[in-house]
Amino acid sequence: MSTTTIDSHTQAAADEMTVGHFLSTYVFSKDHKVIGIQFLFSTLIWFVVGGMLALGIRWQLAWPWSDMPIIGGMLFPEQGGQIAPEFYTVLVTMHATVMIFLVIIPILAGAFGNFLIPLMIGADDMAFPTLNMLSYWFMWPAFFFFGGAFFCDGHGAAAGWTSYPPLSDMTTSAPSSGAAQTLWLLGVTTVGVSSMLGSVNYMTTIIQMRAPGMTMFRLPLTIWAMFITALLQAFALPVLTAAGFMMLADRLIGTGFFLPEGLVVNNSPMAAGGGQPLLWQHLFWFYSHPAVYIMILPAMGMVSDILACFSRKPIFGYKPMVYSICGIAGLGFIVWGHHMFVSGMNPGLGMTFMVATMMIALPSAVKTFNWLGTVYGGKVQFTTPMLFALSFVSMFVIGGLSGIFMAATPVDIVIHDTYFIVAHFHYVLFAGTAMAVFGSIYFWFPKMFGRMMNETAGKIHFALTFIFLNGTFFTMHILGVGGFPRRLADPYHYPTFSHLLTMNQFMTVCAICMVAVQIIFAVNFFYSLFWGPKAGRNPWRANGLEWQAPSPPGHGNFDFQPIVYRGPYEYGSPETEEDFYPQTMPPKQDRDNLA
């Protein structure tokens, strides 16, 4: 971070940097760029934690009940370095929880949403800067709740990231169902508060604060995606929050929203009753299905911007792209039941949800075809961000197509809760979103920090990640067809699955390599932060407003009043000699008149 983020009111006092000034500039800052970067660093740290938890899972699946090298002795001295079965359930729960609630959602909306929205629409900041600051600081209680769960009985929550009751609802059902599970619920609730504060702000900012000339249909697709994502959050989150409070009440004051009559758990009968475990699943997925789109729409938007920029060509079908984002969001609210086909839900309802789910693959297909159309006929520049964006398209196809298998109810009976599902969501979330996030970091790093990242290291990082991720995740489809169940600490004692061990070992080796390769990224990131070549305002020769601001932009973002004359994708326009046409450049006849 450079020194240009100096609050104008304290300009005079800037020479003597006081503690209070430092705190208000870098810590409790209300500047959307600082908040975005705070989100970025926090989420990247949790990304490391989540990755380590994933390696724990992979270790157990490849070499079950064997001592973990190096760290095993430190983590589990009482078991002589082995992963205990109850800790395995902690691993799957906390890996997913960390990745979803502390990495993917906050890095997209919190980091990129915050940093990019005002810059891309030509505003000097968010509509509600204080609210924005609070949305970051509400993440900290969540960090402590989720982190603290590791130090409670059971060493972490262990009811799955979906926390299905009664397992999650009763304090006696598992070693982790005491304080750890309560902390998990509090953590999810505070993440929700943070997201809600962010959403309100994003919607207001995008509606109210656009620069002159920035009509809705001149917005970059990133902004459209952020806008729709904020809407999704705002409508879906209250349901999750309510469900969370109901479960807290069940656990703490003995209500029975999710507990039926006559349960006997761990040989002790339960007093409460009159509830329904499936109620939680409906409420949870009513939020969490839209949430999977919250976890991919912004990535789709950013990928669209990167693809157009490095194809040197307008985006193909801008309006169909916008409509399909809206279509995905709308349909996203009526497909949650596809997670419950075998849950015991009314099978008639299952048919309805199947049709809706099939239809949601349609806007995804339209987007894919438009991305291909964008690259077609261009002059492709294979920069690191472009490679990551292209891999997003290639990998999202796999994730989208596997979705169709699971949407088909009879087929889902066979593959539900197997590794086929694990393959599906890693193709959309890791191979899709996480790869898009990498690409976006390479793309907007110059704007965030004023310096370029190293391209060669970036390309090596890309190629190795791409190869190892496919080695890790593609084979999961095959395991899933074989019936290999998810969340099982040791599937090999079932004769049906015992022969699948070697394939799991292959996957674990790929996973370890994939994690190791991220060191290249980390070194590149921190090296470039201090010693990367200076970027200048517009290193990629891109059209968006953010590229007209200084790098990094100072407080208030723009050193001129941006006026927008056209959409953000006019690359290769015949109206200019250059192959790009910034949104702020006056049209040709105006320039001629001036001359």
Add this chain to the structure above:
Amino acid sequence: MGRVWSILFLTVPIFGVWTFVSAMNDWWPMSGGSFAFSSGHWFPSLDVSDHVKDHLFYVILYLTGVVFIGTGAVLFWILWRYDGATNADPVVFSHGSHALEVIWSILPAVVLLFIAIYQMDAWAGARMRRPTMADGAIKPPLCRVTGRQFEWRIQYPGEDGRLDTPDDLHVLNDLHVPVDEEIVIEIESMDVLHSFFLPNMRVKQDVVPGMRQYVWFHPVKEGVSDIVCAELCGWGHYKMRGRITVDNAAEFDRWYSAAYAEQETSQFSLPEEEE
């Protein structure tokens, strides 16, 4: 470099198809590599008359396979052809094509709708049309399976055909069913969610406390296979393993009488640890 990257993206459909095709055709064990994959990386053997779910899987596999290969090939060709380092033609300055958008919206919509409708009969067969007796009455369950942390309690109704009467047979984790007959099983849970998963029968149904549900299948092959719990149910979830034995009618009766006799001598106490 553009060429290298195009080829890297081309490896996705190539390796993807290769992985599926070799798993389907059992081309593993791979010899030579450091990972000797054993054979049988595909569906567990199908021990029921109903192969419709596998068939539906293949229909979707082939349809999506075409899209997978098609988009992969197009992506490769575009990157190869329009590499900025070698492509001398001017950029195609186009904002889209209405006709194309209409085509590539309608076509997938029709295919997806077809897939959805094509599934419905099988779904109704698996979940809604419970097997009936010769006289048209719905078939009573052969037994009740109750999930409990971390075991499957199995209860046969006995002579009187009614559950929860003194002549019931109780066994643990050891389900026996006769071959060549529609089997209906009542499933329940005592505590948390479990999922009654019979990979070889293509049956999976979550068991929910407070809900009585039925699953059915028609085994055609004698043999022993696994009962798997497929829903996270606590620390011991991984060991909640049962066994299903498909016998011919005579063998089934013999097993039943023997198990019943043994239960009578041990005075109705539930067999606690068996395995």
